[in-house]
Amino acid sequence: xxxxxxxxxxxxTLKNFIRRPFTISYPEQRAPQHPRFRGExxxxxxxxxxxxxxxxxxxxxxxxxxxxxxxxETPAEGDSYAIDVFDIDIGRCMFCGLCVEACPYDALFxxxxxxxxxxxxxxxxxxxxxxxxxxxxPSTWYRPQLEAQNYDPRRGEPMTWQGAxxxxxxxxxxxxxxxxxMTTDRExxx
Amino acid sequence: xxxxxxxxxxxxxxxxxxxxxxFRLRITFDGEVILDAEPVFGYLHRGSEKLAEERTYTQVxxxxxxxxxxxxxxxxxxxxxxxxxLAGVQPPERGMYLRVIAAELQRIASHLMATGFLLxxxxxxxxxLMYCFRERERILDLFEMLCGARITLSYMRVxxxxxxxxxxxxxxxxxxxxxxxxxxxxxxxxxxxxxILVTRTKGVSVLTVDQALNGSVTGPVLRxxxxxxxxxxxxxxxxxxxVKFDVPLGRAGDNYxxxxxxxxxxxxxxxxxxxxxxQIEPGPVRADVPALVRPPVGDAYSRIEGPKGELxxxxxxxxxVAPYRFKIRSPSFINLTVxxxxxxGWKLADMIVxxxxxxxNMGEVDR
Amino acid sequence: xxxxEGNALFRNLYCLLxxxxxxxxxCGRDGLLPAGWEWLAFALVGFAITFLLLSxxxxxxxxxxxxxxxxxxxxxxxxxxxRAGPFGLLQPVADAxxxxxxxxxxxxxxDWLLYNLAPLMMVVVMFMVLAVIPFGKHxxxxxxxxxxxxxxxxxxxxALAVFMAGIASGNRYALFGGMRAVAxxxxxEVPMVLSIVGVLLLAGSLxxxxxxxxxxxxxxxxxxxGLFIFVVSASAEMNRPPFDQLEAESxxxxxYHTEYGGMKFGLFYLAEYAAVLTTSGVIAxxxxxxxxxxxxxxxxxxxxxxxxxxxxxIWVRATLPRVRIDQTMAFAWKFLLPLGIINVxxxxxxxxxxxHEEAGGQGIVLSTADLWLMSVVxxxxxxxxxxxxxxxxSLRTPALPxxxxxxxxxxxx
Ligand code: SF4
Ligand code: SF4
Numbered sequence: 001x002x003x004x005x006x007x008x009x010x011x012x013t014l015k016n017f018i019r020r021p022f023t024i025s026y027p028e029q030r031a032p033q034h035p036r037f038r039g040e041x042x043x044x045x046x047x048x049x050x051x052x053x054x055x056x057x058x059x060x061x062x063x064x065x066x067x068x069x070x071x072x073e074t075p076a077e078g079d080s081y082a083i084d085v086f087d088i089d090i091g092r093c094m095f096c097g098l099c100v101e102a103c104p105y106d107a108l109f110x111x112x113x114x115x116x117x118x119x120x121x122x123x124x125x126x127x128x129x130x131x132x133x134x135x136x137x138p139s140t141w142y143r144p145q146l147e148a149q150n151y152d153p154r155r156g157e158p159m160t161w162q163g164a165x166x167x168x169x170x171x172x173x174x175x176x177x178x179x180x181x182m183t184t185d186r187e188x189x190x
Numbered sequence: 191x192x193x194x195x196x197x198x199x200x201x202x203x204x205x206x207x208x209x210x211x212x213f214r215l216r217i218t219f220d221g222e223v224i225l226d227a228e229p230v231f232g233y234l235h236r237g238s239e240k241l242a243e244e245r246t247y248t249q250v251x252x253x254x255x256x257x258x259x260x261x262x263x264x265x266x267x268x269x270x271x272x273x274x275x276l277a278g279v280q281p282p283e284r285g286m287y288l289r290v291i292a293a294e295l296q297r298i299a300s301h302l303m304a305t306g307f308l309l310x311x312x313x314x315x316x317x318x319l320m321y322c323f324r325e326r327e328r329i330l331d332l333f334e335m336l337c338g339a340r341i342t343l344s345y346m347r348v349x350x351x352x353x354x355x356x357x358x359x360x361x362x363x364x365x366x367x368x369x370x371x372x373x374x375x376x377x378x379x380x381x382x383x384x385x386i387l388v389t390r391t392k393g394v395s396v397l398t399v400d401q402a403l404n405g406s407v408t409g410p411v412l413r414x415x416x417x418x419x420x421x422x423x424x425x426x427x428x429x430x431x432x433v434k435f436d437v438p439l440g441r442a443g444d445n446y447x448x449x450x451x452x453x454x455x456x457x458x459x460x461x462x463x464x465x466x467x468x469q470i471e472p473g474p475v476r477a478d479v480p481a482l483v484r485p486p487v488g489d490a491y492s493r494i495e496g497p498k499g500e501l502x503x504x505x506x507x508x509x510x511v512a513p514y515r516f517k518i519r520s521p522s523f524i525n526l527t528v529x530x531x532x533x534x535g536w537k538l539a540d541m542i543v544x545x546x547x548x549x550x551n552m553g554e555v556d557r
Numbered sequence: 558x559x560x561x562e563g564n565a566l567f568r569n570l571y572c573l574l575x576x577x578x579x580x581x582x583x584c585g586r587d588g589l590l591p592a593g594w595e596w597l598a599f600a601l602v603g604f605a606i607t608f609l610l611l612s613x614x615x616x617x618x619x620x621x622x623x624x625x626x627x628x629x630x631x632x633x634x635x636x637x638x639x640r641a642g643p644f645g646l647l648q649p650v651a652d653a654x655x656x657x658x659x660x661x662x663x664x665x666x667x668d669w670l671l672y673n674l675a676p677l678m679m680v681v682v683m684f685m686v687l688a689v690i691p692f693g694k695h696x697x698x699x700x701x702x703x704x705x706x707x708x709x710x711x712x713x714x715x716a717l718a719v720f721m722a723g724i725a726s727g728n729r730y731a732l733f734g735g736m737r738a739v740a741x742x743x744x745x746e747v748p749m750v751l752s753i754v755g756v757l758l759l760a761g762s763l764x765x766x767x768x769x770x771x772x773x774x775x776x777x778x779x780x781x782x783g784l785f786i787f788v789v790s791a792s793a794e795m796n797r798p799p800f801d802q803l804e805a806e807s808x809x810x811x812x813y814h815t816e817y818g819g820m821k822f823g824l825f826y827l828a829e830y831a832a833v834l835t836t837s838g839v840i841a842x843x844x845x846x847x848x849x850x851x852x853x854x855x856x857x858x859x860x861x862x863x864x865x866x867x868x869x870x871i872w873v874r875a876t877l878p879r880v881r882i883d884q885t886m887a888f889a890w891k892f893l894l895p896l897g898i899i900n901v902x903x904x905x906x907x908x909x910x911x912x913h914e915e916a917g918g919q920g921i922v923l924s925t926a927d928l929w930l931m932s933v934v935x936x937x938x939x940x941x942x943x944x945x946x947x948x949x950x951s952l953r954t955p956a957l958p959x960x961x962x963x964x965x966x967x968x969x970x
Contacts, residue, residue, distance in 0.1 A: 004383070005382075005383030005384045005385050005387075005388070006384055006385055006386065006876075006877065008379050008380075008383060008384075009379070009380045009381055009383075009384050009876050009877070010872065010876050011379070012376055012379050012380040012876075013317060013380070013632050013872065013875050013876045014872070016321070016631075016632060016633070016634050017628075017631050017632050017872075017875075019634065021630070021631060021634050021635055021636045022324045022327075022634045022635075023634070023635045023636055024636075025636060025639060033334075034331075034334045034335045034338070034356075034358075036334065036335060036336075036337070036338040036356060037334055037338050037339075038337075038338035038339050058248075058249070058481075060245055060249035060252050060253075094252060094342060095339065095342075096251075096252040096255075096342070096344045097338065097344070098248065098249065098252070098344075101352065102481065110338065139338060141337075141338040141353075142352065142353055144353070147356060198729060198732075200729045200730075206810060207806055207807055207810060208806075208807040208808070221736075222733070222882055222883075309878060310807060311807045312807075312878035312879060313798065313799070313801070313805060313806075313807055313808075313878045313879025314876070314877065314878035314879075315629070315798055315874055315875060316633060317632060317633045317875050317876065320633035320634055320635060321633070321634065324634055380876075381878070384877070384878065385947070386799055386877055386878050386879075386880055387878050389880075389881075389884055390878065390879075390880070390881055390884070537881060537882065537883065538733065538808055538809070538882075539805070539808050539879070539881045539882060540881065542807050542808050
């Protein structure tokens, strides 16, 4: 009434004029990012992956392509599959994380970055080479063991495959024991 | 002698700056007065209901994110409730509390968005919108802590939530709860007493209780007419029976009430979150449900009070891993059906505001 | 010849060319041009001055577009454009380059001539106003003795330009914008002129220079109601929020310039922002004592006042929602017009009451004490008037207008 409401509004905008802006100029400044952030590029530990393709099956969009071959003539424990192809088409990925949730061996993690813009669609497919060579900075999303270590992908060291799992997994490359070892002194091993 | 003029038909949308997405209205104007209005939808149809028939129950959660993409949490919640009803799963206490906290935060975020855009449609050059987004951003930060994403959250799972909240979530939530009331006060000071806004919205596009009930309207649009209907009270689900809150009601059912009621509901949501934070106990967050849920043959309908109205999911199971039929009762779509009655006789400028006050989301309307 | 006598720079330029011949008699030496060619000197000088002024003004306008976006950003808690150049200062240049390099499209069904003419008209009108505004002591192109009348006359052409653009585009949103333009711009002329009348009564002249010189105390103290009405109706004339009906973005997309692109849109954009500066200049001249001010040079004072007013316009834009078109009209006719009339009558009565004829017959003169008394009275009247009218006048359009037989959309198409 009497235009007082309008004046009140002017005061509010003036107050905000004096305040610091709440936006930031992005490439130079960055908003804090929580370690759980489901980033775009994936982190994958070949040492931990058995090629079981649970992740591919759980993906609602079916965009993970996995091709494997038995890596030894006689796969002893059924986990000796070498990965030939592990393509994730992030051009269609919605970063729901269901693949990460599905992975029983803690081999696949969400990434922590988000700057994956490319000029061509085919560049958006993350190939197995890239997954192998990329710096391993996994998101702690759905990985309580990482959260328990207070791991923050944006800070500190990249995560090693030994550290990323729920338990030290002895049946993986490259520390995989020989078939002989496994049959003989299995109990003696920790 | 009445002046004769020739009606002119204008296509408002699908590419119009304030149709909230790809919504089209065919409007017949006499000068600036609306003679007839015909909503046309379907520009954002993605066939979610059909897509769901090809996906497992867990995978469908990602589809529900994309219905009302500014309120993913409540969509998730409504869907997992339907699944739990179908599969006969009881989520653990802590899981339910976390869901309610998340859903109420989402309600605040959604109402912030609705308020901001309504004021933007009123012509306040993006200022209230930016202020609303500032606080929404903080809610999204909280969501990022909870589940790693900001918009398409996929936080809830059949039988609870996928993971407990991290340590730093609780202090951050407390800070937010402490500061948010001041920000709500700021919006009120900025505009709700503003004479221009009051003259623009009071008494405009009135929806009567009868019209609303006949049109099956729900949510803030119905409560603005003064009809007390809030599923959180009427049919309490999850832990809503254990928290105290009021259901704000409007009186006139005009655009102003629809605007005001959302601001009041934000305060009530804050109250609910506060009580939940007090009541929540440590414990498991997810019931022991297999990754591939196989509910018994049967059907279930579950509904919640979404930010925009009654959000319901109807699921039919044939015993397999994917739903046989998945039906969405989306509040935005049903609330839109009364739009024509609300528009006729009002002006072009009112049309935009009325559309904003219903708070539609095209992702949900077209599905 | 006012500028010749007033400003040293211009006088010297003229002297250099024309020397002692012609109008200016104080050069004291011969010019470059032979006698009888003064007209050429005059034309050249006039051209040079206009060029200088327009360039300076365009630069200022460009800076203002940057300022507006930046300040709006701050009002909204954002940073605003900060990429092009230091602090984003080159943003207007980048915008101009972008607009200039765009294809100039004339939509099918548009009236070619009117469509292309409208943006030009809009800009030219804005520049014509500059002719009479005194930017500083002795700095003006022309001191017309009907300066105020000139401004009012020239700015009303604006309505025609907008209407032309709206009609010629062949777009229904543009048509809405054009219709609104005619209704709104013409309506707001009336209170605007009325609000100036008070100033004219006090100053006793239509010349802007004399108005500034007549301000013993700035007229905003004597004419608070007049200032309020002028600012409000000027923002309606300039199509600024809360009266930006002509291009109401959320309602009619972009209104009259929906169909314009490239530099034609750029001209509208330019005219719109230039209008803020010229209007601020006019307000500063009429109400804020123009270039006068202690210590600093007069041009600086003038610019400071202009940018202060521009800041207020930006602030208003950042805060207020838009008024509906019928309420806009009602506001002009039911609210501003009566207040304007009150203002005129009050000022006239006060002049009769306090004023006394001076011996020389220079019109009515008031003593400074009387002026302060008048100021107090006028402020009281302004507050009471605005309060009373906002109570009395309901801008709310009542219930639904009777919509006779409703034709369905199908019938109409
Ligand atoms: S994040 Fe989701 S969409 Fe992307 S690959 Fe994993 S399961 Fe598929
Ligand atoms: S990433 Fe995990 S789920 Fe996928 S194939 Fe490897 S072990 Fe299996």
